[in-house]
Amino acid sequence: MQVELIVNGSSYKAPVEPQRTLADFLRDDLRLTGTHLGCEHGVCGACTVIVDGQAVRSCLMLAVQADGSEVMTIEGLEKDGKLHPLQEAFRDCHSFQCGFCTPGFVMTALALLQEGTVPASEEELREELSGNLCRCTGYQSIVEGVTEAIRRTTGTASISAIDGGAA
Amino acid sequence: MRLVGANVPRVEDRRILTGRGHYVDDIALPHMLHAAFLRSPLAHARITGLDATGARQAPGVIAVYTGDDMKVISKVIRPVIEMGVTPEYYPLVTDKVFFVGDLVAMVVAESRQQAEDACELIEVDYDPLPPVLTYETALDPAVAPLFGDLDSNVLSTSHVEGGDVEAAFAEADRVIEVELSQHRIANVPMETRGLVADYDDGSGQLTVHAATQSPQGLRLQLATTLGHPLDKVLVLTQDVGGAFGLKGNIFREDFCTCIATKQIGRPVKWIEDRNEHLLASGHAREEKISAQVAVTDAGDILGLKAELTMDQGAYPGLPFGASVFPAFITLLLPGPYKVKGYSCDAKVVTTNKCTYVAYRGPWAMETWTRERLIDIVAHELGLDPAEVRRRNFLEGAEEDRLITGLSVSGITSRYTLDRALELIDYVQVRKDQQVARDAGRCVGVGFATFIEAAPGPPEMRIGGGMFGGEQAKVRLEADGQVTVITAQSPHGQGHETTLAQVVADEMGVAMDQVRVVHGDTRLTPFSVVGTGGSRAATWASGAALINARKVKEKVLAIAAAQLEIASEDLEILDGMITPKGVPSKAVPLAQIAMQATLSPTLLPPGTDANLEANERFLGEGITGSGWSGGTHACVVEVDLGTGAVKIVRYVVVEDCGRVINPAIVDGQVRGGVAQGIGQVLYERAAYDDEGNFLAGTFMDYLLPTAAEIPTIEIEHVESDPDGEIGFRGVGEGGMIVAPAALTNAIEDALLPFGAKVTEQYLPPAKVLKLAGII
Numbered sequence: 037m038q039v040e041l042i043v044n045g046s047s048y049k050a051p052v053e054p055q056r057t058l059a060d061f062l063r064d065d066l067r068l069t070g071t072h073l074g075c076e077h078g079v080c081g082a083c084t085v086i087v088d089g090q091a092v093r094s095c096l097m098l099a100v101q102a103d104g105s106e107v108m109t110i111e112g113l114e115k116d117g118k119l120h121p122l123q124e125a126f127r128d129c130h131s132f133q134c135g136f137c138t139p140g141f142v143m144t145a146l147a148l149l150q151e152g153t154v155p156a157s158e159e160e161l162r163e164e165l166s167g168n169l170c171r172c173t174g175y176q177s178i179v180e181g182v183t184e185a186i187r188r189t190t191g192t193a194s195i196s197a198i199d200g201g202a203a
Numbered sequence: 204m205r206l207v208g209a210n211v212p213r214v215e216d217r218r219i220l221t222g223r224g225h226y227v228d229d230i231a232l233p234h235m236l237h238a239a240f241l242r243s244p245l246a247h248a249r250i251t252g253l254d255a256t257g258a259r260q261a262p263g264v265i266a267v268y269t270g271d272d273m274k275v276i277s278k279v280i281r282p283v284i285e286m287g288v289t290p291e292y293y294p295l296v297t298d299k300v301f302f303v304g305d306l307v308a309m310v311v312a313e314s315r316q317q318a319e320d321a322c323e324l325i326e327v328d329y330d331p332l333p334p335v336l337t338y339e340t341a342l343d344p345a346v347a348p349l350f351g352d353l354d355s356n357v358l359s360t361s362h363v364e365g366g367d368v369e370a371a372f373a374e375a376d377r378v379i380e381v382e383l384s385q386h387r388i389a390n391v392p393m394e395t396r397g398l399v400a401d402y403d404d405g406s407g408q409l410t411v412h413a414a415t416q417s418p419q420g421l422r423l424q425l426a427t428t429l430g431h432p433l434d435k436v437l438v439l440t441q442d443v444g445g446a447f448g449l450k451g452n453i454f455r456e457d458f459c460t461c462i463a464t465k466q467i468g469r470p471v472k473w474i475e476d477r478n479e480h481l482l483a484s485g486h487a488r489e490e491k492i493s494a495q496v497a498v499t500d501a502g503d504i505l506g507l508k509a510e511l512t513m514d515q516g517a518y519p520g521l522p523f524g525a526s527v528f529p530a531f532i533t534l535l536l537p538g539p540y541k542v543k544g545y546s547c548d549a550k551v552v553t554t555n556k557c558t559y560v561a562y563r564g565p566w567a568m569e570t571w572t573r574e575r576l577i578d579i580v581a582h583e584l585g586l587d588p589a590e591v592r593r594r595n596f597l598e599g600a601e602e603d604r605l606i607t608g609l610s611v612s613g614i615t616s617r618y619t620l621d622r623a624l625e626l627i628d629y630v631q632v633r634k635d636q637q638v639a640r641d642a643g644r645c646v647g648v649g650f651a652t653f654i655e656a657a658p659g660p661p662e663m664r665i666g667g668g669m670f671g672g673e674q675a676k677v678r679l680e681a682d683g684q685v686t687v688i689t690a691q692s693p694h695g696q697g698h699e700t701t702l703a704q705v706v707a708d709e710m711g712v713a714m715d716q717v718r719v720v721h722g723d724t725r726l727t728p729f730s731v732v733g734t735g736g737s738r739a740a741t742w743a744s745g746a747a748l749i750n751a752r753k754v755k756e757k758v759l760a761i762a763a764a765q766l767e768i769a770s771e772d773l774e775i776l777d778g779m780i781t782p783k784g785v786p787s788k789a790v791p792l793a794q795i796a797m798q799a800t801l802s803p804t805l806l807p808p809g810t811d812a813n814l815e816a817n818e819r820f821l822g823e824g825i826t827g828s829g830w831s832g833g834t835h836a837c838v839v840e841v842d843l844g845t846g847a848v849k850i851v852r853y854v855v856v857e858d859c860g861r862v863i864n865p866a867i868v869d870g871q872v873r874g875g876v877a878q879g880i881g882q883v884l885y886e887r888a889a890y891d892d893e894g895n896f897l898a899g900t901f902m903d904y905l906l907p908t909a910a911e912i913p914t915i916e917i918e919h920v921e922s923d924p925d926g927e928i929g930f931r932g933v934g935e936g937g938m939i940v941a942p943a944a945l946t947n948a949i950e951d952a953l954l955p956f957g958a959k960v961t962e963q964y965l966p967p968a969k970v971l972k973l974a975g976i977i
Contacts, residue, residue: 055316069229070222072444074393075477079901082393110222123220127212130866133874134695135219136226136393136444159910166908169901171393171445172695174873175909177866 039103043068044112052099058092059083061099062109070110070139074169081168084140085109091147110139113146122146122185131181133172140168145182154186206704206714210866214699214719218442225441227397227414228474235399236265238460238473239318241308241325242483243300246336246555246894247349248329250298250307257324258310263317266467267325268309268459270297276462280428280455282519283420284731287359287526287551289519290350294428294458300329301349301517302555303896304483309459311471334555334894338491338512341552349517349553356553358515359526363533364546365606371506371544375497379583383572384491385942386964387514387888388881389481390562391906392694394444396484397474398457400464409461410437414444416451416692417733420522422724424453429461440722443694447878448561449485450694451735453521478899485560486888489514490532490568496576497544502584502591504577506544507537511568513549516556522731525559526551531566534607538573539616539654539832540595542606555894561735563878564655564939571963574651574943578950579959588947589629592620592652599828610660613828615922616652619856623650623834626854626918632838640955645843645974646851647952650836651943657737657859657932658822660829667821673738674728675746677706677754678815681800683778683793685710685717685751688817690730691743692722696871696934698739701863705744709751711775712792728817737831737932744863745928746820753816761795764807826860826926831936833857833920835876835944841952843974846967848884848949850913858920860931865919868933873915875937881907882938883945883965949973 040049043066052061059076062068062085071094074082078096085094086108113120119127122142132138148155148164155161161179170178218224255267268276273295280292295306308325312318335341335349341356348355372378399412409431415421418438426433443450456473464471475484490513497506511532515525529549537545564570577595581588597603599614632648639646658664667673676688687706691698703717710717721727732738755775762780763770772783779789796814798805803812838851855872862868885905889897898904923929942963949970950960958973971977 063229064231067231068222069226070224072226072394073228074395074444075901077477077900077902080393080477110220114221119217119220126220127216130210130213130870132216132219133697133870134393134445135215135224135442138219139222142220158914162909166910169393169906169908171391171447171878171906172874173870174875174877174915175912176873176914177870179909 037100039099041102041104042106044108054098054100056099057095058097058099058102059094062094068109068111072136072139074137079169081144082137082140084143084168086143086147089150091144110142113142121188122149125185125188126181129177129181129184131173131177137168137170141165141170141178144168145185149186149189154190205708207708207863209864211700211704211714211864213697214703215697226394226444227399227412230399230412232399232401232470235470235472236311236313236467237315237318238309238311238463238471239315239322240306240456241322242479243303243305243307245300245329245331246303246334247332248300249332250296250300250327251330252328253308254326255308258321261317261321261324263313264310264321265313266311266463268295268463270295276466277458278428278430280458282521282524283424283427284522286519286524288353289524291352292518294455294462302557303894304479304557305517306455306459309463311463311467336554336556336890336892336894338514338552341554342550349555358551358553361529361533361549363607365608366542366544368506368508368544368546372497375505376500377498379496379498379580380494381576381579381961382491382493383575384962385488385568385571386962387486387489388886389486389888389904390447390449390560391904392445392447392449395475395477395480396450396454396456398460399470399472400461401470402464402468404468408435408437409465410439411461412439414450415440415733416446416694416735417731418692418722418724418727419690419729420451420731420733421453421457424521425457425461428458438724440692446694447563448565448735451733452485452560477901481899481904482896483557485520486516486557487560487562487565492568492572494572494576496580498580498584500584502581502586502594504540504542504580504595507542509536509547511547511549513551513559514556515551515553515559517553518558520558520560523561528565532569535566536569536573537606538569539597539611539614539652541597545606556890563875564935567939570651570653570939571943575946575960578947582954589620589624589650593617610662611654611828611830612660613922614654614830614832615858615920616654616832619832619834619858619920620650620652622918623836623854623856626856626916627836627838627852645841645952646838647841647948647950648836648838649944649946649948649951650834651940651947652832652834653936653940654830654832655737655932655936655939656829657831658741658825658829664822664825664829667819670730670732672819672821673730673742673746674817674819675743675750676728676815676817677747677750679754679758679796681797683716683791683796685712686720687717687747688720688726689743689747690728690733691739692733694734696734696739697864697867698743701867702743702747704863706747706751709748710755712778716778737934740859740863740930740932741825741928742820744930745822745825748928749820750816750818753818754814757811757814758792758795761799761806761810762790764810766790824928826929827923827931831859831931831933833936833940835940837944837948839948839952841949841970843976846971848965848970850880853913853915855915855917856920857917857933857936858922859933859936861921861924861926861929862919863930869917871933872917872937875935876915876941877907877912879938879941880912880945883942883963887964
């Protein structure tokens with residue numbers, strides 16, 4: 037089958053087998069290997085990408101289902117050599133160690149930022165992030181990184197309840 | 204600015220944040236094939252027939268290997284390090300399967316999907332045999348040994364004692380007996396196992412791109428088992444997506460994949476899926492200790508007798524099988540307490556389960572046992588567990604020794620306990636607990652103290668200790684950049700950053716003037732461990748530091764002769780060789796480096812143009828106690844309706860000496876605590892009574908998420924803050940002690956119900972059982 041889609045702003049038209057997952061298509065066909073596969077059964081969230089504004093698990097979505105869609109992966113965040121505020125906040129808050137889960141967390145957090153609904157508390161943010169697994173950090177630095185990114189992109193008025201977390 | 208001690212941003216971060224890390228599954232070589240394995244569905248069985256005809260004819264299939272093939276191609280697998288007894292075994296099973304997930308056959312095909320599909324076409328007949336699944340069965344002399352070439356299912360026994368244990372017991376007011384058991388869990392890095400093996404028939408070189416903690420350890424074991432010349436095995440490792448001890452192992456799948464590329468002459472990739480990972484990569488921690496503690500009614504701990512049993516599963520881990528670890532557990536079990544007499548017997552048994560592997564603090568059973576025992580003793584005597592600890596602590600005085608003999612001069616156990624209880628506001632917590640109990644709520648507070656030999660006291664470091672110290676190479680490049688080649692193989696620890704901090708400070712250059720190289724066995728020094736055992740902070744930093752110093756001495760000698768000034772009167776400031784107090788006469792480091800590279804014969808006589816050093820660091824200059832350690836304290840609330848445990852507060856007071864990068868150290872501690880919490884509340888690598896594995900997906904093997912792990916408050920005790928090589932290991936401590944602190948808190952919460960926690964795994968149903976509700 038033929039799929040036509042936009043990935044990180046570039047158009048692609050490619051033949052694809054019906055059973056090929058979006059994750060394999062991105063990684064193997066487009067060689068965008070920043071999207072990682074941690075479980076291939078939709079639990080760990082490492083493969084999270086944004087499809088038409090929604091965070092999705094690319095291991096559970098077929099490439100053909102993304103036909104006609106706009107896809108964003110971790111490779112699409114940096115613009116003109118400048119990191120996205122989320123990437124900067126993750127760096128500044130030491131939000132990862134081995135980095136395998138990081139693209140998934142960043143894309144999940146990006147969808148959250150783009151939705152514009154800011155979690156009202158640290159507890160709520162932790163719930164929002166609970167669909168992604170990290171084995172290295174104990175999550176605190178990730179929560180701090182996302183909090184910091186929200187602070188930097190939306191101003192200081194938001195998520196007052198989690199101010200303490202990023203100190 | 205001094206970099207050591209600062210939250211320097213990590214060198215690793217940009218590539219990872221932009222999706223340009225290089226993990227093993229990102230490698231795609233021209234004409235690369237893919238391997239998949241057929242695994243045993245039974246725990247113990249004899250293979251009576253195997254027909255691979257269908258698989259061999261399936262689309263895309265290039266080769267199918269069975270045990271019979273491997274027996275011809277491969278040598279018997281022998282560990283390069285001596286340990287207990289090991290069975291005769293090969294990369295694939297030859298006649299019997301020994302656990303669910305054991306390797307029956309390998310298919311190599313053009314795509315992973317084709318390889319997996321072809322595995323399903325292999326027909327295998329099994330004659331089931333009774334599995335050995337429990338300690339009792341494994342220890343039963345009437346049960347036949349699993350492996351025909353071994354005398355029994357007991358692989359090793361050992362005995363350790365200290366002081367006069369019988370005299371200590373004779374003095375006691377009472378003896379408390381308890382059996383404590385730790386359940387089987389797994390490391391579960393987010394990246395599964397995998398490698399790409401690429402044999403070049405022209406040169407005879409076998410190149411292995413591996414997700415490993417120890418490229419050199421892997422290289423040595425591969426060469427040995429494959430019978431391939433060591434100088435023609437190259438292991439390359441770039442980014443590794445977590446390991447926690449697992450990827451320090453060399454796996455049978457590694458041998459198979461390398462054999463396949465040698466046979467076929469094309470690169471072969473094997474990337475494990477998560478189900479295989481949970482089933483067959485490695486499991487940890489299944490151990491039990493039967494203990495007798497001799498105490499006085501006042502709370503003095505006089506003596507300890509213990510029997511440890513460990514379950515190795517079916518095959519030995521390589522290079523460190525289960526039989527390596529009782530020595531650590533038995534050495535540390537009595538801990539930093541004034542015990543007068545101690546004895547411990549240890550046994551390692553083999554069973555029909557997945558192989559035991561080291562997992563972050565593989566000796567942690569000692570801390571859990573001891574810190575659990577102290578609380579049990581306190582409750583039995585009606586004393587406060589804090590007071591029992593305080594009464595028995597070794598103070599860290601110069602003459603203080605563990606009952607097993609090691610010096611603990613300088614340890615800070617008492618301080619860390621006092622400080623942790625102060626931070627958690629222990630007195631108030633006890634008052635609040637009473638109020639909560641009166642209101643029908645179930646609140647508990649628990650704490651635990653540990654010490655970890657990272658690097659250990661001086662007598663453990665003679666000649667560099669059990670691994671002979673650590674090597675590193677430091678080189679000043681022609682452009683003034685400093686290259687540090689380390690034996691570490693980091694997989695999240697940030698050594699590209701921390702080692703650069705240490706070397707930049709020593710060399711007097713900026714952070715971005717130092718590059719750390721790892722994961723290339725053509726360049727990197729030998730280390731069987733690589734990154735593991737909390738060794739990097741002391742050993743790798745020390746090795747980098749002493750060699751940076753050597754290079755600096757060489758450069759300063761050249762500059763001193765050229766400037767006609769004593770080298771002691773020179774310093775390097777921000778990359779400029781500067782006469783002290785005369786910055787106007789400074790010479791760029793790069794200028795000397797370029798001269799030494801291009802015109803070595805023009806250098807002043809008696810100086811050395813070879814601006815590199817690779818001396819082995821044997822531990823000279825290590826300061827402080829040699830013991831990392833600390834106390835964790837937490838407050839929990841148990842929901843008696845659901846059995847759920849909520850961690851209300853979690854406080855860590857950690858002493859790992861001088862901190863190189865606080866954010867990285869805190870990350871190590873928090874990550875370890877999270878794994879310890881997961882271990883107690885959520886994770887279990889469970890088998891049923893027939894040896895079927897019950898936790899093969901992330902819906903069955905539960906990892907904690909951001910919603911379950913609390914904020915973890917950390918305070919560092921930088922004992923010996925000025926020591927030059929006063930950095931101590933911190934990778935394992937968080938996980939070593941967290942299960943003890945948490946289970947102590949849960950028992951404390953449930954004390955009104957008479958609960959006694961003797962099994963570490965406390966899922967909701969178990970909590971409700973302890974509370975007498977179900």
